[in-house]
Amino acid sequence: MGAMAPRPLVEVRDLQVSFVSREATVSAVNGVSFTVMPGEVLCIIGESGSGKTVTMRSLLRLHPPRRTVIRGHMRVGDHDILALSERAMNQVRGAVISMVFQEPMTALDPVYTIGDQIAETVIRHEGGSRRAAMARALELLNLVKVPSPERRLRAYPHELSGGLRQRAMIALALSCRPSLLLADEPTTALDATVQIQVLIMLRRLQEEFGMGVIFVTHDLGVAAQIADKVAVMYAGRIIEYGSVADVLLRPAHPYTLGLLSSTVHGQTRDAEIEAIPGSPPDLRALPPGCSFAPRCRFAVPPCTAAFPPTALAGLDHAASCLQIEAVRGAVPAHADA
Amino acid sequence: MWLYAARRLLMTIPIGLGVTVICFALIYLAPGDPVQSLLPPDATAKDVAELKHAYGLDKPIPVQYLIWLGHALTGNLGRSIQTNQPVLDEVTRALANTIPIAVISVILAFVIALGLGILAATRVGGILDRLATGVAVLGISVPQFWLGVILVIAFAVELGWLPATGMGSSGSEHFSWFKWSEAKYAVMPIIALTMTPLGILMRTTRSSIAEMLALDFIQTLRAKGLSNAAIVIHAIRNALPQILAMFGLQLGYLIGGSILVETVFTWPGTGFLLNKAILTRDIPLLQGTILVLAMAFVLINLVVDLLQTAVDPRIKRA
Numbered sequence: 001m002g003a004m005a006p007r008p009l010v011e012v013r014d015l016q017v018s019f020v021s022r023e024a025t026v027s028a029v030n031g032v033s034f035t036v037m038p039g040e041v042l043c044i045i046g047e048s049g050s051g052k053t054v055t056m057r058s059l060l061r062l063h064p065p066r067r068t069v070i071r072g073h074m075r076v077g078d079h080d081i082l083a084l085s086e087r088a089m090n091q092v093r094g095a096v097i098s099m100v101f102q103e104p105m106t107a108l109d110p111v112y113t114i115g116d117q118i119a120e121t122v123i124r125h126e127g128g129s130r131r132a133a134m135a136r137a138l139e140l141l142n143l144v145k146v147p148s149p150e151r152r153l154r155a156y157p158h159e160l161s162g163g164l165r166q167r168a169m170i171a172l173a174l175s176c177r178p179s180l181l182l183a184d185e186p187t188t189a190l191d192a193t194v195q196i197q198v199l200i201m202l203r204r205l206q207e208e209f210g211m212g213v214i215f216v217t218h219d220l221g222v223a224a225q226i227a228d229k230v231a232v233m234y235a236g237r238i239i240e241y242g243s244v245a246d247v248l249l250r251p252a253h254p255y256t257l258g259l260l261s262s263t264v265h266g267q268t269r270d271a272e273i274e275a276i277p278g279s280p281p282d283l284r285a286l287p288p289g290c291s292f293a294p295r296c297r298f299a300v301p302p303c304t305a306a307f308p309p310t311a312l313a314g315l316d317h318a319a320s321c322l323q324i325e326a327v328r329g330a331v332p333a334h335a336d337a
Numbered sequence: 338m339w340l341y342a343a344r345r346l347l348m349t350i351p352i353g354l355g356v357t358v359i360c361f362a363l364i365y366l367a368p369g370d371p372v373q374s375l376l377p378p379d380a381t382a383k384d385v386a387e388l389k390h391a392y393g394l395d396k397p398i399p400v401q402y403l404i405w406l407g408h409a410l411t412g413n414l415g416r417s418i419q420t421n422q423p424v425l426d427e428v429t430r431a432l433a434n435t436i437p438i439a440v441i442s443v444i445l446a447f448v449i450a451l452g453l454g455i456l457a458a459t460r461v462g463g464i465l466d467r468l469a470t471g472v473a474v475l476g477i478s479v480p481q482f483w484l485g486v487i488l489v490i491a492f493a494v495e496l497g498w499l500p501a502t503g504m505g506s507s508g509s510e511h512f513s514w515f516k517w518s519e520a521k522y523a524v525m526p527i528i529a530l531t532m533t534p535l536g537i538l539m540r541t542t543r544s545s546i547a548e549m550l551a552l553d554f555i556q557t558l559r560a561k562g563l564s565n566a567a568i569v570i571h572a573i574r575n576a577l578p579q580i581l582a583m584f585g586l587q588l589g590y591l592i593g594g595s596i597l598v599e600t601v602f603t604w605p606g607t608g609f610l611l612n613k614a615i616l617t618r619d620i621p622l623l624q625g626t627i628l629v630l631a632m633a634f635v636l637i638n639l640v641v642d643l644l645q646t647a648v649d650p651r652i653k654r655a
Contacts, residue, residue, distance in 0.1 A: 060560055094562035101560075106553035110651055111575050121561045156650045172561070 008035035015072035030236040043227035051236035104165035108157040115153035140171035163194035235291035242317030252313035414625035424625035435606030439591035442530035454542025476536025485601035534587035545576035585641030
């Protein structure tokens, strides 16, 4: 990246999302800020319930409006997401920002053919005849390397394998050349071998289209494959952010360190895998200080007093932790993640 | 698809045979002896035997069944004991009176139910949802005969807008759907018949569309930038097989004629005929009517099944 930084494609500032129900208010996202440059891949890593998917769906305003409170600022391209009318938002969805979902099995409409579902999006945003839209759908299926695409165009989702379905889903998401692609664990439901193929393809298409990508995953291996930047989320906050090499090789937050040590990567066969003790906090009643403190082996008394400020751990590498130095000392020497 | 259609068609044969067995067995299941009721109390044993012989009732039961089945298959359902008319003619005449009001009622119910159901499903928990659900519960809970009587009191007795009963001033032979003076006789029976299927269809529509709207693929459609209306169309398309199945079932019930509604309005249809056959212990008439109605039900189910295969690509029946 040169000295003169271009304008980011995505700018999220202090995003807060909570779900309100009669019983409780769940604070799923508690002040998340990040940027994504055009053509950059940001991976959001975190366990279930850390708020990574909620953050991403907020960018498309997919949450039920009546039960969701969203605060903060989100800009994608020239669109101020929270200021758009529902109508204007529908112009952005699928055209400027599109999304690939986790479960290709259930994310496609079971009673429409693959071709129809792709063509519908094309017609919605670019107009034109059904015939032209179908031709475009065929082109897209070729692009995502679906074998015998003419036949698959007329196939229903249940007639395709999981991998092909996810490819069709990606074709659907790319149909209007979005500038931002949101991918919500797109490879989690796939077999390991198919997973790699889809990842490599996504990376290739991302470069070809010059799209910004926000890729949500809980799999550090997947993140290492695809990401430029990594944001680690815990209890609705980004607790560490940096380049993929910085975060995965030189973690500065104890939670990231814990995630890395609990992953299998070249340990000796009978070495114990370290697990992070305890369980994630209750999002209905978050403690005042660092949400990770109760599970943290580096915790000191000030940790529970207030949420730790973001501290630089290097150039363009930040963590919300008071104990960065101590964590740094504990990072294992091997660097083969 | 065609193979499935052919197989499904073949499968109706055993179902049809089962129906004939039950219809035939009616003679022996029904309490009382039809022969006794035909003869004066002082009839001799010889008279009884002669009559039994005349109706073939002295043969072994399986033989009687086969003879009866043979006749039934060739369209001979015997003669009514009371009127001495061929049963087939009686049933056809009744069906001709019932089918129009049944079809009109069920289509009316379908259209209203679809509208209310979609309205309710897209606003689950809202005021319109509660209102529409209220209408549905009312439709299901209100007894048809009571509604019939209330309609007669309101529109025939008090307001005098509609005739209370019957099928036209000069009987069913001269009934015409194209003259208001005649067609108005059908209005109240149709209203009374519509309410139950309306309620049932509305609830099916509401629950199946609401169920579809909660599925994952709706998120995908939203993320594609589709409008709410376009998304609801996807949901309806997905819920259609379920709604269609219920529609067929309701049509089947109404073709069977509603004994209660047709009796309240003296509408000479299949329900009325059944009522007459039961009250007069007219076993051949009862057998024939039930047989024809059951076959109609089987046929409607067949058509609905095939339609379902056509609208739902997930049902792959090769």
